[in-house]
Amino acid sequence: MVNPKIEKDYLLLVQQIQLETAMNTTVEPFLHYLKSKAESFTDFGQDSNNDDLLEFLRSVNRYADEFVFSEQRNAPIRKLINTMYESLAQQHP
Amino acid sequence: MQSTYIKKGGKIITFFFQCLLILSLISSSHFITSCSSDDDIINEEMENSTAWMNDLESSLGAGTKSKLNTWIEKGLDQEKLKEAFAKTTQKAELFKNLETAQSIYHQRVYIADWDNIPGIAKSDYVANGATSGKKHTAWGDPALDLPAIEAANFVSAEARELPAGTKIYRVTGGNPAGGYWTEKPPSSIGAVIGGTAVQPAWNNFSKFYIYTVPQQKALKVWSGVTARQPIAQGIINPHLPGGEIQLFIPLVVRDEAFKTLIQEIPLPW
Structure with missing residues (x-):
């Protein structure tokens, strides 16, 4: 189960990517990919596997490497993904 | 008669x-x-x-x-x-x-045609990536650190400065100025998919780029053996074995000057 901080970061990340998509539609597949596990990050009742979520974030990060984000949001997007990854890794059993 | x-x-x-x-x-x-x-x-x-x-x-x-x-x-x-x-x-x-799908390799993932995806390992995926980020004190700049999420893509990584004239390579259908490169040109698409553990879902492998470190400059990179990756979300067997040496170039290094020196060259296969 993810903690509220990770949920907050996830929602912020989705918001950032939505803003990117509004400016540049080629980013849309990345938004779909990111949202494919939305329930795992937002539904506290969902018994998500931490290892799976860590792998998912690793995959999100590698996939992000294929996209050109705006100068303004590129670094914050990368930082958010890493922060979520570190938070999840810390709560790893 | x-x-x-x-x-x-x-x-x-x-x-x-x-x-x-x-x-x-x-x-x-x-x-x-x-x-x-x-x-x-x-x-x-x-x-x-x-x-x-x-x-x-x-x-x-x-x-x-x-x-x-x-x-x-x-x-x-x-x-x-x-x-x-x-x-x-x-x-x-x-x-x-x-x-x-990104490419025929990605389509093959969807139909589980493992025999026709080059470079993969037909065994269970077990993570072997580094478990924490790294700093290089001599560089003295947190923006050059290797974040934990990037470190997970290496079995182990070391900070290096590539001298002027060094050529580095990247295969992608997307961002030419992304973080992941190799020092050796890949010998085949299998070396990209399997050796540098690139999921077919991320990349269509359609373009090949080269960057040459300019004179009087050095390029700060993280270098090491590529860690394994699952071939796709939720699939354990087969997996992408990694094993090739890859480079990660910190975001701060990939500035406008870096981007302008990237050139597209023909795919080697």
Whole structure:
């Protein structure tokens, strides 16, 4: 189960990517990919596997490497993904 | 008397040729019959082999069969494709995934055609990436650190400065100025997919880029053995084994000057 901080970061990340998509539609597949596990990050009742979520974030990060984000949001997007990854890794059993 | 013999002889010859004609008609009609029955078998087999496509055309809509045939013509294995549709209850979803796939390698992931994805390992995925980020104190800049999420893509990584003239390479269909590069040009697409553990879902492998470190400069990178990756979300076996040396270039290094020196070159395969 993810903690509220990770949920907050996830929602912020989705918001950032939505803003990117509004400016540049080629980013849309990345938004779909990111949202494919939305329930795992937002539904506290969902018994998500931490290892799976860590792998998912690793995959999100590698996939992000294929996209050109705006100068303004590129670094914050990368930082958010890493922060979520570190938070999840810390709560790893 | 002589004319009677001639008449009889003529009748015998006529009878002989009539028999010959009848025999040849019988045999040719038998030949035609046997040919047409072979054709029927072939036609029946063809109908059976594409009946599943007709079923999909009926359930998923017009144009489905044509798209399936196009994918097969481009190299997708017909039997694996048929098998994948037979196995799934989510046929529309599978079809949509195949339509939006990055490349034929990505389509092969969706239909589990592992034999035709180069570089993969047919064994269970076990993570072997580094578990924490790294700093290089001599660089003294947190923006050059290797974040934990990037460190996980290396078995281990070391900070290096690539001298002027060093050439580095990147295969991608997307961002030419991304973080992941190699010092050696990849020998095959298998070396990219398997060796540098690039999931077919991320990359269409359509373009090849080179960057040469300019004179009087050095390029700060993290270098090391690529860690394993799952081949796709939720799949344990097969997996991408990694093992090739890869480079990660911190975001702060990939500035405008870096971007302008990236050149597209022909794919090596």
